[in-house]
Amino acid sequence: MDRRELLKLDNQLCFAFYACSKEMMKLYRPLLSEFGLTYTQYITLLALWEKDGITVKELGSRLFLDSGTLTPLLKKLEAAGLITRNRDKSDERNVIIELTEQGRKLQQQVEEVPFNLYGKTQVSIEDITSLREQIAKFMRKMGTK
Amino acid sequence: MDRRELLKLDNQLCFAFYACSKEMMKLYRPLLSEFGLTYTQYITLLALWEKDGITVKELGSRLFLDSGTLTPLLKKLEAAGLITRNRDKSDERNVIIELTEQGRKLQQQVEEVPFNLYGKTQVSIEDITSLREQIAKFMRKMGTK
DNA sequence: GCCTAATAAATTGCATACAATTAAATTACA
């Protein structure tokens, strides 16, 4: 493939990531709105269900988001009664995010979502795993993780 | 891999797309800002350099964006003197987007960007092509294209 | 101990995204 060809939209890898990411989120949206969640709020909870009681900083490095995005998002999750935000007593610079009982309970209700999403498609678990691993390898090669 | 394991953030394919897309755009940002462009503006121009004189509708289906996003973005490109926006005389519902002379000239200046971006990494053309094709296949299987 | 550097969140400003609605134009069809 020559240079000119590589510049076409359909040959650009970044655009493939961009488009696919958005289309996937579009499929998630109706399933998550059942629980009053956006996709970003959902992955924030996924991170907390794996490891609770972490700082905004740690959450941000996990989700590739900064405080400019997370602070208002976390305030919404707090207002919804799913998490608490408290300054770390031993270092007042840190804000510790913790799940509430309601936030923990939501996990069981939401855990079917990805299975429901893929269930209606031609995509197999092997497809998912293989592609995910290749993206991880790519990100390492790009020096972005 | 069991169900519980699949729900972890690092095993979620959608999150891989989301994170990788954002990290790639972060690498593009400094290269594009040299030309006063954002990533979304850049792919809009990529689409127009391939096919000029198309409607907002067609541009949107190409970029997976709707008029809510495109209208203000196209107004900015128009204000920057890169495109024109005109109602189609034969069907006044359509708005035709056309590159200006300046918009066409920009192509030569910007065409090095992806090569500069990948040039500093461990990623080969073969890596890019292979991954891009797999994403395209995945999107077809998801029924999203 | 004091002052400077470094760190973590929050805030501000700008640019997307997208659902839902509105407005204008065209099409379909009774």
Add this chain to the structure above:
DNA sequence: TGTAATTTAATTGTATGCAATTTATTAGGC
């Protein structure tokens, strides 16, 4: 032919994203 349905952009409202700045707190060097 006249009107309802459809189509295309634009608008409105809400939710990210992120760079740059600000504020508060802590760490480090002397």
